[in-house]
Amino acid sequence: MTGQRARFRRRQTILRRVVVTVVLVFFFVPFYGMLDFTTKNLATGGRSLQTWKTLLDFGEIGSTYPDLKSGFIASVLLAILTPAIMLMLLVPTMTWVRLRLPGLSRTLEFICLLPLTVPAIVLVVGLTPIYAWVTYFFGGATVWLCFAYVILVLPYAYRALDTGLRAIDVRTLAEAARSLGAGWGTVMWRIILPNLRTAVLSASFLAVALTLGEFTIANLFSRTNLQVAMFLVGKSDAQISVAVAFLALVFAFVVLFAMSFVGSGKAGTSVFARLRRTKKETA
Amino acid sequence: MADAQRGGAHRRLRPSGALLGVVPFFAYVTIFLLIPTLVVLIGAFVSDGAITLGNINALWEPAVVTALWQSVFLSAVTSLIGAVVGALLAYALSTARPDGTLKKLVTSLCGVLAQFGGVALAFAFLATFGAGAIVPTLLHEIGIGSGNSGLWIYEWNQGLLLVYLYFQIPLMLIVFLPAVEGLKPQWREATETLGGSTLLYWRKVAGPILMPSFIGALLLLFTNAFSAYATAAALVSQGSPLLPLQIGGTFTSEVVLGQANVGKAMALEMMVVVGVVMVIYAILDRRASKWLVR
Numbered sequence: 001m002t003g004q005r006a007r008f009r010r011r012q013t014i015l016r017r018v019v020v021t022v023v024l025v026f027f028f029v030p031f032y033g034m035l036d037f038t039t040k041n042l043a044t045g046g047r048s049l050q051t052w053k054t055l056l057d058f059g060e061i062g063s064t065y066p067d068l069k070s071g072f073i074a075s076v077l078l079a080i081l082t083p084a085i086m087l088m089l090l091v092p093t094m095t096w097v098r099l100r101l102p103g104l105s106r107t108l109e110f111i112c113l114l115p116l117t118v119p120a121i122v123l124v125v126g127l128t129p130i131y132a133w134v135t136y137f138f139g140g141a142t143v144w145l146c147f148a149y150v151i152l153v154l155p156y157a158y159r160a161l162d163t164g165l166r167a168i169d170v171r172t173l174a175e176a177a178r179s180l181g182a183g184w185g186t187v188m189w190r191i192i193l194p195n196l197r198t199a200v201l202s203a204s205f206l207a208v209a210l211t212l213g214e215f216t217i218a219n220l221f222s223r224t225n226l227q228v229a230m231f232l233v234g235k236s237d238a239q240i241s242v243a244v245a246f247l248a249l250v251f252a253f254v255v256l257f258a259m260s261f262v263g264s265g266k267a268g269t270s271v272f273a274r275l276r277r278t279k280k281e282t283a
Numbered sequence: 284m285a286d287a288q289r290g291g292a293h294r295r296l297r298p299s300g301a302l303l304g305v306v307p308f309f310a311y312v313t314i315f316l317l318i319p320t321l322v323v324l325i326g327a328f329v330s331d332g333a334i335t336l337g338n339i340n341a342l343w344e345p346a347v348v349t350a351l352w353q354s355v356f357l358s359a360v361t362s363l364i365g366a367v368v369g370a371l372l373a374y375a376l377s378t379a380r381p382d383g384t385l386k387k388l389v390t391s392l393c394g395v396l397a398q399f400g401g402v403a404l405a406f407a408f409l410a411t412f413g414a415g416a417i418v419p420t421l422l423h424e425i426g427i428g429s430g431n432s433g434l435w436i437y438e439w440n441q442g443l444l445l446v447y448l449y450f451q452i453p454l455m456l457i458v459f460l461p462a463v464e465g466l467k468p469q470w471r472e473a474t475e476t477l478g479g480s481t482l483l484y485w486r487k488v489a490g491p492i493l494m495p496s497f498i499g500a501l502l503l504l505f506t507n508a509f510s511a512y513a514t515a516a517a518l519v520s521q522g523s524p525l526l527p528l529q530i531g532g533t534f535t536s537e538v539v540l541g542q543a544n545v546g547k548a549m550a551l552e553m554m555v556v557v558g559v560v561m562v563i564y565a566i567l568d569r570r571a572s573k574w575l576v577r
Contacts, residue, residue: 003411030411092308122554231402
């Protein structure tokens with residue numbers, strides 16, 4: 001029996017190595033291709049680091065590719081505003097519904113998961129008249145896309161925060177704080193929020209990720225965020241835009257890889273577990 | 284259903300103004316989610332202020348029908364290939380050490396490709412498979428092709444299909460890995476104790492348990508590909524071979540009058556397809572969670 005087990009394990013290991021290697025090679029080929037393409041000297045056919053030197057020279061980037069600069073700034077602002085609005089809306093509402101309006105919880109869940117059945121491209125169509133008003137009130141800056149992005153991140157953020165709220169006894173905590181004389185504001189800030197730290201972090205992280213990668217809405221509303229800038233620059237200077245794309249992907253990978261170590265303490269608290277659960281449970 | 288529940292909430296509440304606490308949230312989602320959804324639903328049946336079926340009829344125009352068919356075809360093919368390869372990868376990875384670096388590396392990479400892809404992925408693809416790029420050149424050196432990849436990379440059923448796999452396979456891994464990890468080793472041991480072979484285990488035990496999860500993940504992959512816009516928009520520069528691109532087209536070409544409302548009809552068509560798939564997915568997912576305790 002033990003011999004059989006050992007043979008089985010060996011076969012499993014071989015299968016794992018073969019499959020993982022083949023798929024990883026498939027995934028890494030484009031990364032290699034990007035490095036190869038950006039270090040090409042298109043004029044002479046040799047190798048050159050010119051593209052990367054240009055990219056690291058922030059002053060020149062700003063003047064030669066104004067789109068890239070403004071898109072980058074807009075994306076950074078969006079990555080701050082979107083999670084902020086999302087948290088300000090969701091955390092108090094979800095806590096409040098748990099404490100005082102439990103009958104509303106199904107409605108809240110339904111609304112928060114609704115964006116999953118509305119693809120971004122469909123949302124753009126419906127948002128057109130709304131954004132005419134947004135432009136009227138706030139002006140046409142790219143930053144105001146944050147209102148639409150909050151809707152896009154709603155399902156993921158809801159799932160993350162819901163898991164967090166499930167894990168703590170909101171009612172007891174709130175009642176304890178209230179009986180010691182705390183107002184609702186104090187309960188939110190000093191009791192609920194600190195207890196939700198992990199959930200808030202992963203919800204924000206998902207919001208940042210989604211915001212930095214968003215293209216559809218920004219492009220169709222003709223606003224320049226990082227992705228749109230990459231797209232626009234790609235039309236005139238392919239090497240620069242490929243280099244930016246490479247940096248964006250590698251940056252995202254490093255962040256996710258680092259996060260997977262942070263979240264591995266408790267099973268099911270990592271962002272991936274969250275993400276998987278979100279994808280799996282919702283419909 | 285929602286109304287009945289809300290009524291229930293009212294009855295249980297003292298009239299203390301507790302509802303005021305949820306006003307900001309509901310106001311926000313009304314403006315930025317519910318009204319836009321209604322705009323699409325109603326706008327699909329309205330043209331120049333009058334109720335009409337003209338927009339819906341426009342869905343039967345050859346260009347739109349072709350786009351829908353090609354979208355469905357592309358989504359179906361990429362979700363099938365993505366699901367099979369992704370499931371295999373998920374199984375292979377589930378046999379690795381649970382906290383090992385390999386697993387973290389692969390899941391992180393897949394997270395990036397599945398979520399951040401979009402435009403960056405399209406550029407990566409062009410830089411790798413485009414004319415004079417690394418892959419065609421390598422293939423040429425070993426005697427395949429001319430070194431110039433030609434125009435196939437811009438075709439929706441060739442280049443686009445390949446690049447979609449770069450986010451479909453990773454998504455499958457992320458979605459399906461928990462299901463494979465939920466397979467208990469005891470089930471396999473029990474099969475072996477009773478004299479069953481590996482083949483029998485997969486056919487009679489693991490297969491049926493994983494099947495609902497697999498189909499569910501497949502459907503999720505389908506909607507994912509069906510609603511993807513960024514990659515296709517960055518790669519396809521001529522024509523609008525896919526439904527999302529057709530909808531995007533109604534934004535840029537304001538030449539044809541009433542085109543905007545045809546866009547709403549197409550958006551409605553997309554919502555219907557995604558909605559149907561999501562409902563099937565919800566039903567299957569309920570079945571899938573019977574065996575797999577998460």
